[in-house]
Amino acid sequence: MHRFANPAEFNRLADAILPWAKIIMAAAFAYGLYLALFTSPPDYQQGESVRIMYVHVPAAWMSMFTYMVVAAASFTALVWRHPVALLAGKAAAPIGATFTALALITGMLWGKPMWGTYWVWDGRLTSVLVLFFLYLGYMALWRGLDEEDKAGRAASILALVGVVNIPIIKFSVDWWNTLHQPSSVMRMDGPTMPAEMLWPLLTVALAFKAYFIVVFLYRMKLEINLRKLTVLSSIEARG
């Protein structure tokens, strides 16, 4: 863990990972989209509209995964006063917000033709909207407070409080009656879809995960540079 504490060390590590992550990302996107759009069958009930699932479900998974990254980074930053961990949360949040927005929007575009409505205030949809607002709140706190240390601490505390929303999202479909259906993949008795639908889903999910790594590393570089700029300009100001 302490290896990442040094920004120079981090940059070297990032440059070593990036080419591999990019190759995996490109290959998984190409193969995943090919499977999702061309080889996978339509659904016996939903017809061709089921293809929205191959972007909707991975985006929803990433929205929760990224939140856990932000929360873990915030925890590390608060407990061990780890400057790089603090920046990791800041770097990951916009990616998570994007995936959450995509999960919501693709879900609406799937809901309209299948359910007959873009939106209902059921447990699942509402808790994912709350997740989106948690990301926005986290990013707003970073921007809103002038003192960077205070801003980072406030944002991190919000991120930790919001962790409770993750099990709520996951189990909302089991605890309450919802319009949204229960999980098809992450369930005790195994996936409820055939391999020719599961593979495209998992391949796109891999592509999204690799995409996250690539963009996260670039955003870390960005945040580290910004931090250096603050330090350098304060040295400059002091003469």
Place this chain on the structure above:
Amino acid sequence: MAGLKTRKKQRLVVASVAVAAVAGAILLVLFALGGDSLSLFLQPSAVHAKEIEVGKRFRLGGLVAPGSFVKAEDGLTYNFTITDCAADVPVSFKGILPDLFREGQGVVTEGRLNADGTFVADTVLAKHDENYAPPGTMPKNAEACTHPEGLDSGYGNSSGSR
């Protein structure tokens, strides 16, 4: 150095306890106050159990009972029965049904009970289950009412059994 270590340990404990406490409190409130009120709809058993008054607006959900769907003579009104395999409620609806609406599949409707116990719906949404399959095949636990455990997996059993 030892002082720094204890302070870090202290922060670790405080942060962990705080996160657990906040999460626990929120989850507790959800369970204590939540229950049915956080559910989007009531199932037929709950409708019978609660003796909901005539004219009160609520959402009713469940399966469209196989063989119950009838198009009325005016060509605009549809009659069908919503079941949760334990109880039934007859439903009447005038409007456009969603693409996924079919017998044996889930629906969520919104409307009011009338004096003869029919639920007059003004909205019908289709609820699809967690099963996916290619055309012409059946997924592994498709028909909820023919499998005793089907209800468990398809429709949160909360309001029906509590």
Place this chain on the structure above:
Amino acid sequence: MTEFLHMGGYATFVWTAYGLTAAALIVLALSSIRGAQKTRERVEALRPRRRKGE
């Protein structure tokens, strides 16, 4: 081909979902890469001046 684009009548929904996903992911990736480059240039522009001053 037209049948493929038609998506069994769900073309608007399916292609909007894929299009928006692609657009959002591309915009986020490009802005992150550009941001990393721009901030690095700014850091490098500040550094030599500081060294000279030392």
